[in-house]
Amino acid sequence: MPNRKMTFSQAIEQIILDNGYLASLQHIYKEFPKYRTLTGKTPFKTIQERVQRDPRFTRIGLGIYALTDYLDKLPTSPKPQSKEQEKEQTHYSIQGMLLEIGNTEGFDTFSPNKNAIFDNKPLLQIMTLSEFPN
Known part of the structure; x- marks a missing residue:
């Protein structure tokens, strides 16, 4: 059940944690109502603003965000040997x-x-x- 007391940033942080420390903006939009009630006239713009301005989130790709504190836990590509x-x-x-x-x-x-x-x-x-x- 969505929690209205949870802030937008807290809900986004939980979505990203539950998705393995990173998530696309589309995934955040889709999952958000499971964590917090959508409120205000432009809730998706608020989500976009939060991932861009809150220092807890880091953009790591086109429309992909990760938790700043967990950047070291993200998988890395192996170096090609051939x-x-x-x-x-x-x-x-x-x-x-x-x-x-x-x-x-x-x-x-x-x-x-x-x-x-x-x-x-x-x-x-x-x-x-x-x-x-x-």
């Missing part, structure tokens, strides 16, 4: 960029490479769909 691994890493980077662009444009996004790392975050935490739609 040309093949370098190609694979480039592929994951492009997938990550496309997911972020899709999220920013308001589209549902999916990638079959859920555990691939882009910008220190698994693609699973960037995409908005957990399964490919039929």
Whole structure:
């Protein structure tokens, strides 16, 4: 049940914690009503303002935010040891960029490479769909 006494920042912080220390803005919008009642004339603008101004949150990608105190806990990409691994890493980077662009444009996004790392975050935490739609 949503808690009206929780501040916007506290609700956002809890959403990000529950999502593994980072979350897309779209994920925060979707989950927010589970943590706090949406109040005011422009609650989604308030959420956007909070993630941009509150020092508890750090932007780590296009529309992706992490908890500043937990930046060291985010996954890192392994260094490629061969040309093949370098190609694979480039592929994951492009997938990550496309997911972020899709999220920013308001589209549902999916990638079959859920555990691939882009910008220190698994693609699973960037995409908005957990399964490919039929």
